[in-house]
Amino acid sequence: MNRPVTTTAPEAASARETAAVTAPEAASTRETAAAQAGPAGGRASAAESSVFLAACRRQSVPYTPIWVMRQAGRYLPEYRQLRARVDFQELTRRPDLAAEVTLQPLRRFELDAAILFSDIMTPVQGMGVELEFAPGPVVRNPIRTDAQIEALPELVPERDVPFVMESIRLIRPNIPRGAPLIGFAGGPFTLLCYLVCGRPSKEFGPARSFLYAQPEAATRLLDKLADAMAAYLRAQAAAGAQALMLFESWAGLLAPRQFEHFALPAVRRTMAALRSTGVPLIYYVNQGSALMQSVSDLDVDVIGVDWRSPLRQVREILGAGKAIQGNLDPAALFAPGEELKRHARAVLESAGPAPGHIFNLGHGIWPETSPDAVARLVDYVHEASSGGGRS
Numbered sequence: 001m002n003r004p005v006t007t008t009a010p011e012a013a014s015a016r017e018t019a020a021v022t023a024p025e026a027a028s029t030r031e032t033a034a035a036q037a038g039p040a041g042g043r044a045s046a047a048e049s050s051v052f053l054a055a056c057r058r059q060s061v062p063y064t065p066i067w068v069m070r071q072a073g074r075y076l077p078e079y080r081q082l083r084a085r086v087d088f089q090e091l092t093r094r095p096d097l098a099a100e101v102t103l104q105p106l107r108r109f110e111l112d113a114a115i116l117f118s119d120i121m122t123p124v125q126g127m128g129v130e131l132e133f134a135p136g137p138v139v140r141n142p143i144r145t146d147a148q149i150e151a152l153p154e155l156v157p158e159r160d161v162p163f164v165m166e167s168i169r170l171i172r173p174n175i176p177r178g179a180p181l182i183g184f185a186g187g188p189f190t191l192l193c194y195l196v197c198g199r200p201s202k203e204f205g206p207a208r209s210f211l212y213a214q215p216e217a218a219t220r221l222l223d224k225l226a227d228a229m230a231a232y233l234r235a236q237a238a239a240g241a242q243a244l245m246l247f248e249s250w251a252g253l254l255a256p257r258q259f260e261h262f263a264l265p266a267v268r269r270t271m272a273a274l275r276s277t278g279v280p281l282i283y284y285v286n287q288g289s290a291l292m293q294s295v296s297d298l299d300v301d302v303i304g305v306d307w308r309s310p311l312r313q314v315r316e317i318l319g320a321g322k323a324i325q326g327n328l329d330p331a332a333l334f335a336p337g338e339e340l341k342r343h344a345r346a347v348l349e350s351a352g353p354a355p356g357h358i359f360n361l362g363h364g365i366w367p368e369t370s371p372d373a374v375a376r377l378v379d380y381v382h383e384a385s386s387g388g389g390r391s
């Protein structure tokens, strides 16, 4: 493979050491630094050390960075092996195991970012909501009344889900090639879908009708979830997460009017509370083709895009002020070798030469995917994007 990663690797490694040494200090002085330096200040060194972080900030990069949504998981034999012995929840609650699973895909593939191994429902469990994974989240008592919403406590991350921050502290110094760590949470509306409906569903009927039948209760629940996710993500950044992502997996259930009335104000509330962390903010809008206009003035660095929207069109709607992340169809990983390259190239071409593209799938990788296909995709994206003067 002929791409400049080897030339930049020593620099990245030394930058990583500096970053690791300064991380606790950076975390505690984050707000002061952000306040003194303004929104664009105090971050140059972090951005320079990683192609992924630079792309989030729409800076020129030597090649297009790539990571894969749900990259730690069941398509990897080493994950399945561990999972055969250990329950999923225990994997997320034991920092040593969560760290191991987070790092598994980074050891196999030259990925440009790691993502914490956890689940969007983990902080909600920390708020006292009883649920099990079967394998998707099933809530024991779905939340539908004002009293239940009022009873939801505030989330205090270091008290209620301390193992998440411990995992981050354990992962950070051990990530290969100095790749940055992405922390994440569920979008408030996506969490509402699971909490109100009580189980995974195609339509989330009870959740959608809840918005119409009890709009004030819905808003109250969304506000509570928005504040909880803000606290949760701030704690992740303080522990060392270098970018923060909100997964709005069920955004596409809503018409733009409903999205703008319910989901978007909650996301604004969360994101506004995260700006002072100084790390890039990513909002993934699944099935968001009709919602790109709605998110165009959201104050985030990156919009994550599913495979249905051509990136060229998304760029036109979002304008030059946002980076984009995506958007190969997860099914494309089943195409034969040369065909897979053709599909990956189409994504790169649609994103175009402007800075600010992070390659990813349009949604999570399927458990049936061959790890070899992922290896080929990662190498191809690096190769194809470094050759053509895409920086």
Ligand code: CP3
Binding pocket: 068, 069, 070, 071, 072, 073, 074, 083, 088, 115, 116, 117, 118, 119, 120, 121, 133, 135, 136, 137, 184, 200, 247, 249, 286, 364
């Ligand atoms: O590598 C990574 O991306 C980190 C791990 C991760 C998991 N869940 C692990 C997991 C992430 C980022 C999530 C987020 C998540 N969880 C989302 C948002 C992303 C998306 O796919 O839209 C959603 C909607 C959930 C809810 C959830 N948790 C579902 C629907 C399921 C069931 C099946 C599945 O994998 O999609 C889970 C359980 C879950 N979360 C598993 C894993 C690896 C499977 C558990 C097992 O090993 O049996």
